[in-house]
Amino acid sequence: MKREGRIIKSISGFYDVLDHESHELIRTRARGNFRKRKIKPIVGDMVTYEASGDLGYILEIEDRENSLVRPPIANIDQAIVVTSSVEPNFSSNLLDKILVNIEHNDIEPLIYLTKTDLLDDEHYNELKMTLNGYREASYTVFDGRDSYSREQVNDLMKHFSDKVTVFTGQSGAGKSTLLNHIDPELGLATAEISQTLNRGKHTTRQVSLFDIEGGLVADTPGFSSLELIEIDKDELPNLFPEFVKYSNECQFRGCHHVNEPNCKVKEMVENGTIMKSRYDNYLYFLNEINSYKKKY
Ligand SMILES: Nc1nc2c(ncn2[C@@H]2O[C@H](COP(=O)(O)OP(=O)(O)OP(=O)(O)O)[C@@H](O)[C@H]2O)c(=O)[nH]1
Ligand SMILES: [Mg+2]
Ligand SMILES: [Zn+2]
Structure with missing residues:
Protein backbone atom coordinates (compact mmCIF):
# COMPACT_ATOMS: atom_id res chain seq x y z
CA MET A 1 0.00 0.00 0.00
CA LYS A 2 1.33 3.43 -0.91
CA ARG A 3 1.69 5.89 1.94
CA GLU A 4 3.01 9.43 2.34
CA GLY A 5 5.33 11.06 4.80
CA ARG A 6 8.38 13.19 5.37
CA ILE A 7 11.98 12.11 5.85
CA ILE A 8 13.09 13.36 9.23
CA LYS A 9 16.39 11.53 9.58
CA SER A 10 18.97 9.98 7.31
CA ILE A 11 21.57 7.48 8.53
CA SER A 12 23.89 5.46 6.30
CA GLY A 13 21.47 4.72 3.50
CA PHE A 14 18.35 4.46 5.65
CA TYR A 15 15.70 7.14 5.81
CA ASP A 16 13.30 7.51 8.72
CA VAL A 17 9.95 8.65 7.40
CA LEU A 18 7.31 10.27 9.59
CA ASP A 19 3.98 9.10 8.17
CA HIS A 20 1.58 11.96 7.47
CA GLU A 21 -1.49 10.06 8.66
CA SER A 22 -0.43 7.60 11.35
CA HIS A 23 2.47 9.76 12.66
CA GLU A 24 4.46 6.54 12.91
CA LEU A 25 8.18 6.55 12.20
CA ILE A 26 9.02 4.06 9.44
CA ARG A 27 12.57 3.10 8.48
CA THR A 28 12.96 3.03 4.71
CA ARG A 29 15.47 2.64 1.93
CA ALA A 30 15.44 4.41 -1.40
CA ARG A 31 14.43 2.26 -4.36
CA GLY A 32 17.33 1.51 -6.74
CA ASN A 33 16.23 3.74 -9.56
CA PHE A 34 16.79 6.94 -7.57
CA ARG A 35 20.51 6.46 -7.92
CA LYS A 36 20.17 6.07 -11.67
CA ARG A 37 18.18 9.29 -11.81
CA LYS A 38 20.85 10.95 -9.66
CA ILE A 39 18.32 11.92 -7.01
CA LYS A 40 19.30 11.39 -3.43
CA PRO A 41 16.59 11.66 -0.80
CA ILE A 42 17.39 14.21 1.90
CA VAL A 43 15.93 15.18 5.26
CA GLY A 44 12.78 17.24 4.78
CA ASP A 45 11.75 15.48 1.58
CA MET A 46 8.08 14.63 1.17
CA VAL A 47 7.90 11.07 -0.11
CA THR A 48 5.55 8.35 -1.24
CA TYR A 49 6.63 5.04 0.18
CA GLU A 50 5.55 1.47 0.53
CA ALA A 51 5.91 -0.46 3.77
CA SER A 52 5.74 -4.20 4.11
CA GLY A 53 7.04 -5.57 7.37
CA ASP A 54 9.86 -3.73 9.11
CA LEU A 55 11.39 -1.89 6.21
CA GLY A 56 9.74 0.50 3.78
CA TYR A 57 10.79 1.63 0.33
CA GLN A 78 12.09 29.43 8.17
CA ALA A 79 15.58 29.68 9.57
CA ILE A 80 16.62 30.83 13.02
CA VAL A 81 19.91 32.63 12.43
CA VAL A 82 21.73 32.09 15.69
CA THR A 83 24.11 35.01 16.00
CA SER A 84 26.69 35.23 18.71
CA SER A 85 27.62 38.59 20.21
CA VAL A 86 31.11 37.49 21.31
CA GLU A 87 33.18 34.31 20.87
CA PRO A 88 32.73 34.36 17.91
CA ASN A 89 32.33 38.14 17.67
CA PHE A 90 29.27 39.68 16.04
CA SER A 91 29.95 40.39 12.38
CA SER A 92 27.38 42.32 10.36
CA ASN A 93 29.10 41.10 7.21
CA LEU A 94 28.61 37.45 8.12
CA LEU A 95 25.06 38.03 9.36
CA ASP A 96 24.10 39.80 6.12
CA LYS A 97 25.70 37.04 4.08
CA LEU A 113 21.28 36.82 19.52
CA THR A 114 23.32 34.69 21.96
CA LYS A 115 26.10 35.11 24.54
CA THR A 116 24.83 38.51 25.65
CA ASP A 117 25.94 37.55 29.19
CA LEU A 118 29.51 38.09 27.97
CA LEU A 119 28.79 41.75 27.15
CA ASP A 120 28.78 44.69 29.56
CA ASP A 121 25.77 47.00 29.38
CA GLU A 122 27.49 49.50 27.14
CA HIS A 123 28.43 46.96 24.48
CA TYR A 124 25.07 45.24 24.76
CA ASN A 125 23.25 48.53 24.13
CA GLU A 126 25.46 49.24 21.15
CA LEU A 127 24.66 45.87 19.61
CA LYS A 128 21.00 46.30 20.42
CA MET A 129 20.96 49.54 18.36
CA THR A 130 22.41 47.64 15.42
CA LEU A 131 19.82 44.89 15.79
CA ASN A 132 17.04 47.47 15.93
CA GLY A 133 18.16 48.41 12.43
CA TYR A 134 17.45 44.83 11.36
CA ARG A 135 14.03 45.08 12.97
CA GLU A 136 13.35 48.19 10.91
CA ALA A 137 14.54 46.32 7.82
CA SER A 138 11.60 43.93 8.54
CA TYR A 139 13.37 41.09 10.32
CA THR A 140 12.11 39.42 13.47
CA VAL A 141 14.84 39.76 16.10
CA PHE A 142 15.33 38.13 19.51
CA ASP A 143 17.92 40.16 21.41
CA GLY A 144 16.90 40.14 25.06
CA ARG A 145 19.43 40.94 27.80
CA ASP A 146 19.33 37.29 28.89
CA SER A 147 19.79 35.17 25.74
CA TYR A 148 17.99 32.13 27.11
CA SER A 149 15.33 33.67 29.35
CA ARG A 150 12.26 31.43 29.49
CA GLU A 151 10.16 34.29 28.17
CA GLN A 152 12.27 34.82 25.05
CA VAL A 153 12.66 31.08 24.39
CA ASN A 154 8.87 30.68 24.63
CA ASP A 155 8.36 33.59 22.23
CA LEU A 156 10.62 31.89 19.73
CA MET A 157 8.77 28.58 20.07
CA LYS A 158 5.50 30.29 19.12
CA HIS A 159 6.89 30.51 15.58
CA PHE A 160 7.33 26.74 15.16
CA SER A 161 3.85 25.31 14.65
CA ASP A 162 3.04 23.81 11.24
CA LYS A 163 6.44 24.82 9.91
CA VAL A 164 9.84 23.34 9.19
CA THR A 165 12.47 25.41 10.96
CA VAL A 166 16.24 25.11 10.73
CA PHE A 167 18.73 26.54 13.17
CA THR A 168 21.66 27.94 11.28
CA GLY A 169 24.70 30.10 11.93
CA GLN A 170 28.38 30.15 12.59
CA SER A 171 29.99 27.24 14.38
CA GLY A 172 29.99 27.88 18.12
CA ALA A 173 27.22 30.49 17.96
CA GLY A 174 25.02 28.43 20.29
CA LYS A 175 22.50 26.67 18.02
CA SER A 176 22.57 23.40 19.96
CA THR A 177 22.64 25.26 23.27
CA LEU A 178 19.50 27.20 22.29
CA LEU A 179 17.75 24.01 21.20
CA ASN A 180 18.61 22.40 24.52
CA GLU A 185 15.26 16.28 26.55
CA LEU A 186 17.01 16.73 23.20
CA GLY A 187 20.33 16.59 25.07
CA LEU A 188 22.26 17.84 22.05
CA ALA A 189 26.04 17.90 22.29
CA THR A 190 27.61 21.32 22.62
CA ALA A 191 31.28 22.21 22.81
CA GLU A 192 33.61 24.95 23.90
CA ILE A 193 34.32 27.27 21.05
CA SER A 194 38.11 27.06 21.44
CA GLN A 195 37.93 23.29 21.02
CA THR A 196 35.69 23.58 18.01
CA LEU A 197 37.95 26.02 16.23
CA ASN A 198 41.23 24.38 17.15
CA ARG A 199 40.29 21.00 15.82
CA GLY A 200 38.50 22.55 12.90
CA LYS A 201 35.55 20.32 13.50
CA HIS A 202 31.95 21.03 14.24
CA THR A 203 30.11 19.69 17.21
CA THR A 204 26.86 19.05 15.38
CA ARG A 205 27.33 16.76 12.41
CA GLN A 206 23.98 15.17 11.61
CA VAL A 207 20.79 16.75 10.40
CA SER A 208 17.54 15.47 11.80
CA LEU A 209 14.14 17.00 12.35
CA PHE A 210 12.61 17.08 15.83
CA ASP A 211 8.94 17.42 16.57
CA ILE A 212 8.64 20.57 18.74
CA GLU A 213 5.52 22.65 19.44
CA GLY A 214 3.59 21.21 16.51
CA GLY A 215 6.37 21.84 14.01
CA LEU A 216 9.58 20.21 12.81
CA VAL A 217 12.85 21.74 13.91
CA ALA A 218 16.42 20.92 12.84
CA ASP A 219 19.75 21.61 14.42
CA THR A 220 22.44 21.90 11.76
CA PRO A 221 26.23 21.91 11.75
CA GLY A 222 27.63 25.43 11.77
CA PHE A 223 30.08 26.90 9.31
CA SER A 224 33.01 29.24 9.58
CA SER A 225 32.63 30.95 6.21
CA LEU A 226 30.06 31.15 3.49
CA GLU A 227 30.08 31.78 -0.25
CA LEU A 228 27.57 33.46 -2.51
CA ILE A 229 28.27 31.18 -5.47
CA GLU A 230 24.64 30.60 -6.42
CA ILE A 231 23.67 34.26 -6.41
CA ASP A 232 23.57 36.46 -9.46
CA LYS A 233 24.44 40.17 -9.29
CA ASP A 234 20.99 41.04 -10.64
CA GLU A 235 19.34 39.00 -7.92
CA LEU A 236 21.40 40.43 -5.04
CA PRO A 237 19.49 43.74 -4.66
CA ASN A 238 16.25 41.76 -4.29
CA LEU A 239 17.67 39.87 -1.32
CA PHE A 240 17.75 43.02 0.84
CA PRO A 241 14.07 43.55 1.76
CA GLU A 242 14.56 47.20 2.73
CA PHE A 243 16.10 47.92 -0.71
CA VAL A 244 13.16 46.24 -2.42
CA LYS A 245 10.84 48.55 -0.54
CA TYR A 246 12.34 51.62 -2.25
CA SER A 247 13.71 50.29 -5.53
CA ASN A 248 10.57 51.06 -7.52
CA GLU A 249 11.28 54.72 -6.77
CA CYS A 250 14.73 54.49 -8.39
CA GLN A 251 14.87 56.18 -11.77
CA PHE A 252 16.07 53.02 -13.51
CA ARG A 253 14.28 49.72 -13.54
CA GLY A 254 16.74 47.03 -12.42
CA CYS A 255 18.85 49.68 -10.64
CA ASN A 262 18.44 59.30 -8.89
CA CYS A 263 18.73 56.12 -6.86
CA LYS A 264 16.18 56.07 -4.05
CA VAL A 265 18.03 53.35 -2.16
CA LYS A 266 21.20 55.45 -2.01
CA GLU A 267 19.12 58.42 -0.88
CA MET A 268 17.67 56.28 1.93
CA VAL A 269 21.18 55.21 2.96
CA GLU A 270 22.30 58.83 3.06
CA ASN A 271 19.36 59.98 5.18
CA GLY A 272 19.83 57.05 7.56
CA THR A 273 16.63 55.16 6.74
CA ILE A 274 18.62 52.22 5.39
CA MET A 275 21.55 51.02 7.51
CA LYS A 276 24.91 52.08 6.14
CA SER A 277 26.45 48.76 7.20
CA ARG A 278 23.88 46.81 5.19
CA TYR A 279 24.55 48.93 2.12
CA ASP A 280 28.34 48.59 2.53
CA ASN A 281 27.98 44.83 2.88
CA TYR A 282 25.81 44.83 -0.24
CA LEU A 283 28.60 46.53 -2.22
CA TYR A 284 31.09 44.09 -0.76
CA PHE A 285 28.99 41.08 -1.85
CA LEU A 286 28.51 42.57 -5.30
CA ASN A 287 32.28 42.72 -5.65
CA GLU A 288 32.62 39.19 -4.41
CA ILE A 289 30.08 37.93 -6.97
CA ASN A 290 31.89 39.78 -9.75
CA SER A 291 35.17 38.22 -8.71
CA TYR A 292 33.68 34.67 -8.93
CA LYS A 293 32.71 35.46 -12.48
CA LYS A 294 36.32 36.17 -13.36
CA LYS A 295 37.51 33.01 -11.64
CA TYR A 296 35.13 30.46 -13.15
N1 LIG B 1 28.57 32.38 27.95
C1 LIG B 1 27.76 31.82 27.06
N2 LIG B 1 28.13 30.70 26.44
C2 LIG B 1 27.30 30.16 25.51
C3 LIG B 1 26.04 30.75 25.21
N3 LIG B 1 25.47 30.00 24.25
C4 LIG B 1 26.31 29.00 23.97
N4 LIG B 1 27.43 29.08 24.73
C5 LIG B 1 28.60 28.17 24.69
O1 LIG B 1 29.19 28.26 23.40
C6 LIG B 1 29.75 27.01 23.01
C7 LIG B 1 29.22 26.61 21.63
O2 LIG B 1 27.82 26.35 21.72
P1 LIG B 1 27.09 25.28 20.79
O3 LIG B 1 25.66 25.28 21.18
O4 LIG B 1 27.81 23.98 20.77
O5 LIG B 1 27.29 25.99 19.36
P2 LIG B 1 26.72 25.49 17.93
O6 LIG B 1 26.23 26.71 17.26
O7 LIG B 1 25.75 24.38 18.11
O8 LIG B 1 28.08 24.99 17.22
P3 LIG B 1 28.22 23.91 16.02
O9 LIG B 1 27.43 22.71 16.37
O10 LIG B 1 29.69 23.67 15.94
O11 LIG B 1 27.74 24.60 14.79
C8 LIG B 1 29.36 26.04 24.13
O12 LIG B 1 30.47 25.90 25.00
C9 LIG B 1 28.22 26.71 24.83
O13 LIG B 1 28.12 26.35 26.20
C10 LIG B 1 25.66 31.96 25.91
O14 LIG B 1 24.60 32.55 25.70
N5 LIG B 1 26.55 32.43 26.83
MG1 LIG C 1 25.74 22.46 17.43
ZN1 LIG D 1 18.64 52.35 -7.00
Whole structure:
Protein backbone atom coordinates (compact mmCIF):
# COMPACT_ATOMS: atom_id res chain seq x y z
CA MET A 1 0.00 0.00 0.00
CA LYS A 2 1.33 3.43 -0.91
CA ARG A 3 1.69 5.89 1.94
CA GLU A 4 3.01 9.43 2.34
CA GLY A 5 5.33 11.06 4.80
CA ARG A 6 8.38 13.19 5.37
CA ILE A 7 11.98 12.11 5.85
CA ILE A 8 13.09 13.36 9.23
CA LYS A 9 16.39 11.53 9.58
CA SER A 10 18.97 9.98 7.31
CA ILE A 11 21.57 7.48 8.53
CA SER A 12 23.89 5.46 6.30
CA GLY A 13 21.47 4.72 3.50
CA PHE A 14 18.35 4.46 5.65
CA TYR A 15 15.70 7.14 5.81
CA ASP A 16 13.30 7.51 8.72
CA VAL A 17 9.95 8.65 7.40
CA LEU A 18 7.31 10.27 9.59
CA ASP A 19 3.98 9.10 8.17
CA HIS A 20 1.58 11.96 7.47
CA GLU A 21 -1.49 10.06 8.66
CA SER A 22 -0.43 7.60 11.35
CA HIS A 23 2.47 9.76 12.66
CA GLU A 24 4.46 6.54 12.91
CA LEU A 25 8.18 6.55 12.20
CA ILE A 26 9.02 4.06 9.44
CA ARG A 27 12.57 3.10 8.48
CA THR A 28 12.96 3.03 4.71
CA ARG A 29 15.47 2.64 1.93
CA ALA A 30 15.44 4.41 -1.40
CA ARG A 31 14.43 2.26 -4.36
CA GLY A 32 17.33 1.51 -6.74
CA ASN A 33 16.23 3.74 -9.56
CA PHE A 34 16.79 6.94 -7.57
CA ARG A 35 20.51 6.46 -7.92
CA LYS A 36 20.17 6.07 -11.67
CA ARG A 37 18.18 9.29 -11.81
CA LYS A 38 20.85 10.95 -9.66
CA ILE A 39 18.32 11.92 -7.01
CA LYS A 40 19.30 11.39 -3.43
CA PRO A 41 16.59 11.66 -0.80
CA ILE A 42 17.39 14.21 1.90
CA VAL A 43 15.93 15.18 5.26
CA GLY A 44 12.78 17.24 4.78
CA ASP A 45 11.75 15.48 1.58
CA MET A 46 8.08 14.63 1.17
CA VAL A 47 7.90 11.07 -0.11
CA THR A 48 5.55 8.35 -1.24
CA TYR A 49 6.63 5.04 0.18
CA GLU A 50 5.55 1.47 0.53
CA ALA A 51 5.91 -0.46 3.77
CA SER A 52 5.74 -4.20 4.11
CA GLY A 53 7.04 -5.57 7.37
CA ASP A 54 9.86 -3.73 9.11
CA LEU A 55 11.39 -1.89 6.21
CA GLY A 56 9.74 0.50 3.78
CA TYR A 57 10.79 1.63 0.33
CA ILE A 58 10.70 5.18 -0.97
CA LEU A 59 8.95 5.25 -4.36
CA GLU A 60 8.65 8.94 -5.16
CA ILE A 61 10.11 12.21 -3.92
CA GLU A 62 7.88 15.24 -4.31
CA ASP A 63 9.39 18.27 -6.01
CA ARG A 64 11.24 20.34 -3.44
CA GLU A 65 10.07 23.83 -2.61
CA ASN A 66 13.64 24.67 -1.70
CA SER A 67 16.72 22.94 -0.40
CA LEU A 68 20.04 23.70 1.22
CA VAL A 69 23.27 21.95 0.33
CA ARG A 70 25.12 22.54 3.54
CA PRO A 71 23.39 21.00 5.44
CA PRO A 72 21.35 18.89 3.01
CA ILE A 73 17.74 19.58 3.93
CA ALA A 74 14.60 20.31 1.90
CA ASN A 75 11.27 22.15 2.14
CA ILE A 76 12.27 24.64 4.81
CA ASP A 77 9.89 27.41 5.85
CA GLN A 78 12.09 29.43 8.17
CA ALA A 79 15.58 29.68 9.57
CA ILE A 80 16.62 30.83 13.02
CA VAL A 81 19.91 32.63 12.43
CA VAL A 82 21.73 32.09 15.69
CA THR A 83 24.11 35.01 16.00
CA SER A 84 26.69 35.23 18.71
CA SER A 85 27.62 38.59 20.21
CA VAL A 86 31.11 37.49 21.31
CA GLU A 87 33.18 34.31 20.87
CA PRO A 88 32.73 34.36 17.91
CA ASN A 89 32.33 38.14 17.67
CA PHE A 90 29.27 39.68 16.04
CA SER A 91 29.95 40.39 12.38
CA SER A 92 27.38 42.32 10.36
CA ASN A 93 29.10 41.10 7.21
CA LEU A 94 28.61 37.45 8.12
CA LEU A 95 25.06 38.03 9.36
CA ASP A 96 24.10 39.80 6.12
CA LYS A 97 25.70 37.04 4.08
CA ILE A 98 23.71 34.41 5.93
CA LEU A 99 20.52 36.45 5.47
CA VAL A 100 21.17 36.87 1.74
CA ASN A 101 21.63 33.12 1.33
CA ILE A 102 18.42 32.42 3.21
CA GLU A 103 16.42 35.00 1.24
CA HIS A 104 17.81 33.47 -1.96
CA ASN A 105 16.24 30.15 -0.95
CA ASP A 106 12.87 31.72 -0.15
CA ILE A 107 13.19 30.89 3.50
CA GLU A 108 12.08 33.33 6.18
CA PRO A 109 14.94 34.32 8.49
CA LEU A 110 14.61 35.18 12.19
CA ILE A 111 17.62 36.54 14.07
CA TYR A 112 18.45 35.20 17.54
CA LEU A 113 21.28 36.82 19.52
CA THR A 114 23.32 34.69 21.96
CA LYS A 115 26.10 35.11 24.54
CA THR A 116 24.83 38.51 25.65
CA ASP A 117 25.94 37.55 29.19
CA LEU A 118 29.51 38.09 27.97
CA LEU A 119 28.79 41.75 27.15
CA ASP A 120 28.78 44.69 29.56
CA ASP A 121 25.77 47.00 29.38
CA GLU A 122 27.49 49.50 27.14
CA HIS A 123 28.43 46.96 24.48
CA TYR A 124 25.07 45.24 24.76
CA ASN A 125 23.25 48.53 24.13
CA GLU A 126 25.46 49.24 21.15
CA LEU A 127 24.66 45.87 19.61
CA LYS A 128 21.00 46.30 20.42
CA MET A 129 20.96 49.54 18.36
CA THR A 130 22.41 47.64 15.42
CA LEU A 131 19.82 44.89 15.79
CA ASN A 132 17.04 47.47 15.93
CA GLY A 133 18.16 48.41 12.43
CA TYR A 134 17.45 44.83 11.36
CA ARG A 135 14.03 45.08 12.97
CA GLU A 136 13.35 48.19 10.91
CA ALA A 137 14.54 46.32 7.82
CA SER A 138 11.60 43.93 8.54
CA TYR A 139 13.37 41.09 10.32
CA THR A 140 12.11 39.42 13.47
CA VAL A 141 14.84 39.76 16.10
CA PHE A 142 15.33 38.13 19.51
CA ASP A 143 17.92 40.16 21.41
CA GLY A 144 16.90 40.14 25.06
CA ARG A 145 19.43 40.94 27.80
CA ASP A 146 19.33 37.29 28.89
CA SER A 147 19.79 35.17 25.74
CA TYR A 148 17.99 32.13 27.11
CA SER A 149 15.33 33.67 29.35
CA ARG A 150 12.26 31.43 29.49
CA GLU A 151 10.16 34.29 28.17
CA GLN A 152 12.27 34.82 25.05
CA VAL A 153 12.66 31.08 24.39
CA ASN A 154 8.87 30.68 24.63
CA ASP A 155 8.36 33.59 22.23
CA LEU A 156 10.62 31.89 19.73
CA MET A 157 8.77 28.58 20.07
CA LYS A 158 5.50 30.29 19.12
CA HIS A 159 6.89 30.51 15.58
CA PHE A 160 7.33 26.74 15.16
CA SER A 161 3.85 25.31 14.65
CA ASP A 162 3.04 23.81 11.24
CA LYS A 163 6.44 24.82 9.91
CA VAL A 164 9.84 23.34 9.19
CA THR A 165 12.47 25.41 10.96
CA VAL A 166 16.24 25.11 10.73
CA PHE A 167 18.73 26.54 13.17
CA THR A 168 21.66 27.94 11.28
CA GLY A 169 24.70 30.10 11.93
CA GLN A 170 28.38 30.15 12.59
CA SER A 171 29.99 27.24 14.38
CA GLY A 172 29.99 27.88 18.12
CA ALA A 173 27.22 30.49 17.96
CA GLY A 174 25.02 28.43 20.29
CA LYS A 175 22.50 26.67 18.02
CA SER A 176 22.57 23.40 19.96
CA THR A 177 22.64 25.26 23.27
CA LEU A 178 19.50 27.20 22.29
CA LEU A 179 17.75 24.01 21.20
CA ASN A 180 18.61 22.40 24.52
CA HIS A 181 16.97 25.36 26.27
CA ILE A 182 13.91 24.86 24.09
CA ASP A 183 13.72 21.17 24.93
CA PRO A 184 16.18 19.85 27.52
CA GLU A 185 15.26 16.28 26.55
CA LEU A 186 17.01 16.73 23.20
CA GLY A 187 20.33 16.59 25.07
CA LEU A 188 22.26 17.84 22.05
CA ALA A 189 26.04 17.90 22.29
CA THR A 190 27.61 21.32 22.62
CA ALA A 191 31.28 22.21 22.81
CA GLU A 192 33.61 24.95 23.90
CA ILE A 193 34.32 27.27 21.05
CA SER A 194 38.11 27.06 21.44
CA GLN A 195 37.93 23.29 21.02
CA THR A 196 35.69 23.58 18.01
CA LEU A 197 37.95 26.02 16.23
CA ASN A 198 41.23 24.38 17.15
CA ARG A 199 40.29 21.00 15.82
CA GLY A 200 38.50 22.55 12.90
CA LYS A 201 35.55 20.32 13.50
CA HIS A 202 31.95 21.03 14.24
CA THR A 203 30.11 19.69 17.21
CA THR A 204 26.86 19.05 15.38
CA ARG A 205 27.33 16.76 12.41
CA GLN A 206 23.98 15.17 11.61
CA VAL A 207 20.79 16.75 10.40
CA SER A 208 17.54 15.47 11.80
CA LEU A 209 14.14 17.00 12.35
CA PHE A 210 12.61 17.08 15.83
CA ASP A 211 8.94 17.42 16.57
CA ILE A 212 8.64 20.57 18.74
CA GLU A 213 5.52 22.65 19.44
CA GLY A 214 3.59 21.21 16.51
CA GLY A 215 6.37 21.84 14.01
CA LEU A 216 9.58 20.21 12.81
CA VAL A 217 12.85 21.74 13.91
CA ALA A 218 16.42 20.92 12.84
CA ASP A 219 19.75 21.61 14.42
CA THR A 220 22.44 21.90 11.76
CA PRO A 221 26.23 21.91 11.75
CA GLY A 222 27.63 25.43 11.77
CA PHE A 223 30.08 26.90 9.31
CA SER A 224 33.01 29.24 9.58
CA SER A 225 32.63 30.95 6.21
CA LEU A 226 30.06 31.15 3.49
CA GLU A 227 30.08 31.78 -0.25
CA LEU A 228 27.57 33.46 -2.51
CA ILE A 229 28.27 31.18 -5.47
CA GLU A 230 24.64 30.60 -6.42
CA ILE A 231 23.67 34.26 -6.41
CA ASP A 232 23.57 36.46 -9.46
CA LYS A 233 24.44 40.17 -9.29
CA ASP A 234 20.99 41.04 -10.64
CA GLU A 235 19.34 39.00 -7.92
CA LEU A 236 21.40 40.43 -5.04
CA PRO A 237 19.49 43.74 -4.66
CA ASN A 238 16.25 41.76 -4.29
CA LEU A 239 17.67 39.87 -1.32
CA PHE A 240 17.75 43.02 0.84
CA PRO A 241 14.07 43.55 1.76
CA GLU A 242 14.56 47.20 2.73
CA PHE A 243 16.10 47.92 -0.71
CA VAL A 244 13.16 46.24 -2.42
CA LYS A 245 10.84 48.55 -0.54
CA TYR A 246 12.34 51.62 -2.25
CA SER A 247 13.71 50.29 -5.53
CA ASN A 248 10.57 51.06 -7.52
CA GLU A 249 11.28 54.72 -6.77
CA CYS A 250 14.73 54.49 -8.39
CA GLN A 251 14.87 56.18 -11.77
CA PHE A 252 16.07 53.02 -13.51
CA ARG A 253 14.28 49.72 -13.54
CA GLY A 254 16.74 47.03 -12.42
CA CYS A 255 18.85 49.68 -10.64
CA HIS A 256 21.83 48.10 -8.85
CA HIS A 257 21.99 51.09 -6.49
CA VAL A 258 25.67 51.68 -7.26
CA ASN A 259 26.41 54.44 -9.79
CA GLU A 260 22.96 55.03 -11.23
CA PRO A 261 21.59 58.58 -10.91
CA ASN A 262 18.44 59.30 -8.89
CA CYS A 263 18.73 56.12 -6.86
CA LYS A 264 16.18 56.07 -4.05
CA VAL A 265 18.03 53.35 -2.16
CA LYS A 266 21.20 55.45 -2.01
CA GLU A 267 19.12 58.42 -0.88
CA MET A 268 17.67 56.28 1.93
CA VAL A 269 21.18 55.21 2.96
CA GLU A 270 22.30 58.83 3.06
CA ASN A 271 19.36 59.98 5.18
CA GLY A 272 19.83 57.05 7.56
CA THR A 273 16.63 55.16 6.74
CA ILE A 274 18.62 52.22 5.39
CA MET A 275 21.55 51.02 7.51
CA LYS A 276 24.91 52.08 6.14
CA SER A 277 26.45 48.76 7.20
CA ARG A 278 23.88 46.81 5.19
CA TYR A 279 24.55 48.93 2.12
CA ASP A 280 28.34 48.59 2.53
CA ASN A 281 27.98 44.83 2.88
CA TYR A 282 25.81 44.83 -0.24
CA LEU A 283 28.60 46.53 -2.22
CA TYR A 284 31.09 44.09 -0.76
CA PHE A 285 28.99 41.08 -1.85
CA LEU A 286 28.51 42.57 -5.30
CA ASN A 287 32.28 42.72 -5.65
CA GLU A 288 32.62 39.19 -4.41
CA ILE A 289 30.08 37.93 -6.97
CA ASN A 290 31.89 39.78 -9.75
CA SER A 291 35.17 38.22 -8.71
CA TYR A 292 33.68 34.67 -8.93
CA LYS A 293 32.71 35.46 -12.48
CA LYS A 294 36.32 36.17 -13.36
CA LYS A 295 37.51 33.01 -11.64
CA TYR A 296 35.13 30.46 -13.15
N1 LIG B 1 28.57 32.38 27.95
C1 LIG B 1 27.76 31.82 27.06
N2 LIG B 1 28.13 30.70 26.44
C2 LIG B 1 27.30 30.16 25.51
C3 LIG B 1 26.04 30.75 25.21
N3 LIG B 1 25.47 30.00 24.25
C4 LIG B 1 26.31 29.00 23.97
N4 LIG B 1 27.43 29.08 24.73
C5 LIG B 1 28.60 28.17 24.69
O1 LIG B 1 29.19 28.26 23.40
C6 LIG B 1 29.75 27.01 23.01
C7 LIG B 1 29.22 26.61 21.63
O2 LIG B 1 27.82 26.35 21.72
P1 LIG B 1 27.09 25.28 20.79
O3 LIG B 1 25.66 25.28 21.18
O4 LIG B 1 27.81 23.98 20.77
O5 LIG B 1 27.29 25.99 19.36
P2 LIG B 1 26.72 25.49 17.93
O6 LIG B 1 26.23 26.71 17.26
O7 LIG B 1 25.75 24.38 18.11
O8 LIG B 1 28.08 24.99 17.22
P3 LIG B 1 28.22 23.91 16.02
O9 LIG B 1 27.43 22.71 16.37
O10 LIG B 1 29.69 23.67 15.94
O11 LIG B 1 27.74 24.60 14.79
C8 LIG B 1 29.36 26.04 24.13
O12 LIG B 1 30.47 25.90 25.00
C9 LIG B 1 28.22 26.71 24.83
O13 LIG B 1 28.12 26.35 26.20
C10 LIG B 1 25.66 31.96 25.91
O14 LIG B 1 24.60 32.55 25.70
N5 LIG B 1 26.55 32.43 26.83
MG1 LIG C 1 25.74 22.46 17.43
ZN1 LIG D 1 18.64 52.35 -7.00
